[in-house]
Amino acid sequence: MQDPRAFLRSLFDAAVARALPAENIAAHLPxxxxxxxxxxxxxxxxxxxxxxxxxxxxxxxxxxxxxxxxxxxxxxxxxxxxxxxxxxxxxxxxxxxxxxxxxxxxxxxxxxxxxxxxxxxxxxxxxxxxxxxxxxxxxxxxxxxxxxxxxxxxxxxxxxxxxxxxxxxxxxxxxxxxxxxxxxxxxxxxxxxxxxxxxxxxxxxxxxxxxxxxxxxxxxxxxxxxxxxxxxxxxxxxxxxxxxxxxxxxxxxxxxxxTPRQSLEAAARRARDQGVAARILSDEIEGESREVGKVHAALARAVARHGEPFSRPCVILSGGETTVTVKHKGGRGGRATEFLLGCALALQGERGVYVLAADTDGIDGVEDNAGAIVTPDTLRRAAAQGLKAADFLDRNDAYSFFAALDDLVSPGPTFTNVNDFRALLVL
Structure with a gap:
């Protein structure tokens, strides 16, 4: 398999491509x-x-x-x-x-x-x-x-x-x-x-x-x-x-x-074409972004440590629309980056787990990124720069955290929108 970052980005690109109007609208025109x-x-x-x-x-x-x-x-x-x-x-x-x-x-x-x-x-x-x-x-x-x-x-x-x-x-x-x-x-x-x-x-x-x-x-x-x-x-x-x-x-x-489901299925096909098993959790996941991140992290840990409920290597896909309750108006970030920061804190550098989350319209909230990527060394690299992930999460400032690590995903506007895309790769 190619580099985990490139692999995850290819799945996001496949999900977006499936939702592009030019590829889908002809069959529906009256x-x-x-x-x-x-x-x-x-x-x-x-x-x-x-x-x-x-x-x-x-x-x-x-x-x-x-x-x-x-x-x-x-x-x-x-x-x-x-x-x-x-x-x-x-x-x-x-x-x-x-x-x-x-x-x-x-x-x-x-x-x-x-x-x-x-x-x-x-x-x-x-x-x-x-x-x-x-x-x-x-x-x-x-x-x-x-x-x-x-x-x-x-x-x-x-x-x-x-x-x-x-x-x-x-x-x-x-x-x-x-x-x-x-x-x-x-x-x-x-x-x-x-x-x-x-x-x-x-x-x-x-x-x-x-x-x-x-x-x-x-x-x-x-x-x-x-x-x-x-x-x-x-x-x-x-x-x-x-x-x-x-x-x-x-x-x-x-x-x-x-629809979001169709885009997740397109990403799953791309993963399988590259020899990686793909599992779709749901295209209807809602809840606080950071809490949803913790739940996804727990699932990834179970796969990494026990091979349950899925065997590794595999990629776990989900969609939906999470929410962020903003408690600190000075922070920067949207649903995807807040999900990832909650996920990274819960994973605590779990070996072999890589996560991408991004908004399929190319814009996470009002920022210039779609999302970001978490790797096994995310927290270690942050600590080396004196960055405390929990502090950034408390400030609703996930964008600044991932920007400092050069881990933002920034494709620009995609000209479509099927909402949240999340992919957890467990090697």
């Missing part, structure tokens, strides 16, 4: 309608999805639209030679004025649609922040404050998006209602545990079974204050979203073009 086709969308993969649709859609068929993606997430070739679908960049994970302006423009495009028209919605992770239009009575500043509080709280993604969609004028199925009477086909890349389309980007085109009461309960659970107008809208039920069975969804379709 036929052109009698009328025009309007493309709308939001998410970290939005630019790459728009480029793929533009390349595959018949040259003579009407095609136009607007897709919102994160800053720096437009594929270079499409940025250099824009096509028929406009791609606008905005902020993530906290919405900004650019996202608000783009969302208003996107909504304007839905006016005048007819039953002969098709709306092709391109949805991927990150769309909750990028597709941003506050509910009536709320301001962008209100939404920004709530978003920041949710991100610091340690709430799970389904909880965060329940609140987000009920404080939005466009998410939670409301975009679908705006597109009536046109037919809507949603092409989505899943970045959430369980692949629930109502959670992906807060489900702008699909029914929402959650309620205002659910959103209020989540805010109470995490002690998050909201503006008086937000509380009033939730308590009165004025911010309820279109529920399953609402006629605005009649005739609509949703197609998942890439």
């Amino acid at each position: 036929a052109p309608p009698r009328g025009r086709t309007l493309v709308l969308g939001a998410g970290k993969a939005g630019g790459a999805m728009a480029a793929a649709v533009d390349a595959l859609w018949p040259a003579g068929a009407p095609l136009s639209g607007l897709v919102i993606t994160r800053y720096g997430h437009v594929p270079p070739a499409y940025a250099a030679r824009p096509g028929r679908i406009e791609v606008v960049e905005a902020a993530h994970p906290v919405p900004d004025e650019a996202g608000l302006r783009a969302t208003r423009r996107l909504i304007e495009l839905t006016r005048g649609l007819t039953a002969d028209d098709l709306v092709l919605c391109l949805i991927s992770g990150g769309g909750s922040a990028l597709l941003s239009l506050p509910a009536e009575g709320l301001t962008l500043q209100d939404k920004q404050a709530v978003n920041k509080a949710l991100l610091r709280s340690g709430a799970a993604i389904d909880e965060m998006n329940c609140v987000r969609k009920h404080l939005s004028a466009v998410k939670g199925g409301r975009l679908a209602a705006m597109c009536a009477p046109a037919r809507v086909v949603t092409l989505a890349i899943s970045d959430v545990p369980g692949d629930d389309p109502a959670i992906i980007a807060s489900g702008p085109t699909v029914p929402d079974a959650s309620t205002c009461a659910d959103a209020l309960a989540i805010l109470e659970r995490y002690g998050i204050d909201v503006p008086a107008a937000a509380r009033a809208g939730l308590e009165s039920g004025a911010f309820e979203t279109p529920a399953p069975g609402d006629p605005c969804f009649e005739g609509h379709a949703l197609r998942l073009i890439a």
Whole structure:
């Protein structure tokens, strides 16, 4: 087998490649309608999805639209030679004025649609922040404050998006209602545990079974204050979203073009092709990043020391979306690096164990890395520099720890997003 670092990186690359829109979207495109086709969308993969649709859609068929993606997430070739679908960049994970302006423009495009028209919605992770239009009575500043509080709280993604969609004028199925009477086909890349389309980007085109009461309960659970107008809208039920069975969804379709499980399976195939047994734990793992890291470390130790529950050599793969409860605002790092620091401390230099964790969109939180790598000598090399791993973990500063060791994984934006990727190699 090649060098363990290179091996793990090759698995991450295989997982990302499986989720690229250009490789997956063709089989899911509907036929052109009698009328025009309007493309709308939001998410970290939005630019790459728009480029793929533009390349595959018949040259003579009407095609136009607007897709919102994160800053720096437009594929270079499409940025250099824009096509028929406009791609606008905005902020993530906290919405900004650019996202608000783009969302208003996107909504304007839905006016005048007819039953002969098709709306092709391109949805991927990150769309909750990028597709941003506050509910009536709320301001962008209100939404920004709530978003920041949710991100610091340690709430799970389904909880965060329940609140987000009920404080939005466009998410939670409301975009679908705006597109009536046109037919809507949603092409989505899943970045959430369980692949629930109502959670992906807060489900702008699909029914929402959650309620205002659910959103209020989540805010109470995490002690998050909201503006008086937000509380009033939730308590009165004025911010309820279109529920399953609402006629605005009649005739609509949703197609998942890439999922976390598919990417883990692609990584497993790459490992087996190189003669290493691969085991997939789950693509739905949630929880505090550092605690999930400890559990993964315990499993790796059992394999290394006892050959149970798997024989070595092997690679153990998992995905999902962990969370970080931020207790020190001055620290740097995201879910992947915090997972790795918790894992490294629990492993305590276990021989033959190497770990890579990274976000498949290429960005771990708001930093410039996707993740990092832990090796058997990580803690020893850190100690030689006077770095105490536990101190960095206490400060939520995992990025700085791995940067000092030159162990960051920094591919740049990948133009897709199927969330967390973790690989533990036990030799």
